[in-house]
Amino acid sequence: MVSNDSSSDTFSKMSTKIVIAGGFGAGKTTLVGSVSEIEPVTTEAVMTEASVVHDDTTAVPQKVTTTVAMDFGRITLDEELILYMFGTPGQARFWFMWDDLVRGAVGAVVVVDPRRLADCFDAIDYFEQQQRIPYIVALNKFDGQLNYTGEEIREALEISDNVPIIDFDARDRSSAGHVLKELLVHALANSGSQSELVG
Amino acid sequence: MSYRRRRRGSRIRPYTFTGGRTRSRHPLMVQTLISTADPSIDPPRNLMPESERILLLCRETRSVAEISAELKIPLGVTQVLLSDLADQGLVYIHPTITGHSPSENQVLERALRGLERLFQ
Ligand SMILES: Nc1nc2c(ncn2[C@@H]2O[C@H](COP(=O)(O)OP(=O)(O)OP(=O)(O)O)[C@@H](O)[C@H]2O)c(=O)[nH]1
Ligand SMILES: [Mg+2]
DSSP states (O other), X not given: OOOOXXXXXXXXXXXXXXEEEXXXXXXXXXXXXXXXXXXXXXXXXXXXXXXXOSSOSOSSOOOEEEEEEEEEEEEEEETTEEEEEEEOOSSGGGGGGHXXXXXXXXXXXXXXXXXXXXXXXXXXXXXXXXXXXXXEEEEXXXXXXXXXXXXXXXXXXXXXXXXXXXXXXXXXXXXXXXXXXXXXXXXXXXXXXXXXXXX | OOOXXXXXXXXXXXXXXXXXXXXXXXXXXXXXXXXXXXXXXXOOTTSOHHXXXXXXXXXXXXXXXXXXXXXXXXXXXXXXHHHHHHHTTOEEEOOEEOSOSGGGHHHHHHHHHHHHHHOO
């Protein structure tokens, strides 16, 4: 809910979005919760599966519906500008939803648990292949030291040279906020080099 | 390190979100803000109950995702109902800043300044 205040016209409000992607349990919801002014909210999308192509028990095509949960948070940036953060579902089988979540995003953060690098392959793969949305990689330190340098991780995950890689603590408000600032700086530096028709 | 990101060839796309129904008419994304066009009038009588609830809720501006979560209506259904309400002129769809056009840079800079204020 965006509170109505009398000093600004309701209709002049606008919004923008960033996507928080990454592997299962990497700290996406924790990041959103650290910076959001509301408790992360979960909403559900019902998907219609045209035919059974995975978890395949019968070879017969049929219609199945699946419910996918995603969570989001909100930051009021000024009296007319609201930023939403949407976490992508961690399970790789839900990558098909990302087009809907990512569409119209200013940028994306791929949260990586450096102890389980393989879990973020799908997310990195997705953002490397689509060249429309600027993204950065944020290594969630959890409690320990990082075993690898950012550059080692860049090489292992085949991350493009121009994509910033930073480390952070998803539980820490200011550290998580720093990740969002880095993404905006990166998006501004890249603006104009992408184009996408929306709407 | 032995990790290598695997490359995927083609991606299968087994699901549809809303059947694409809302796509061409209104830019209704999860983050798009919605306001009831005229909060001072009662919702028309012939509306479906869900649409009426949306009109009452959006007397205060909310995003598509928030409407879906608060009314417990799945996102795809919410988008279709909103698209119909917009066709009837009953809701206002706010501009959504995507950063994909250089003309939006000023807004992105405002966003960055907002973040800098909040997260020192
Ligand atoms: N110790 C520690 N725990 C963390 C940190 N970040 C996240 N966690 C914990 O790790 C678990 C997973 O974090 P989530 O934020 O739920 O991860 P997620 O990416 O949203 O997970 P899915 O949505 O299930 O894919 C939770 O129990 C968190 O409390 C961290 O920096 N340090
Ligand atoms: Mg989560």
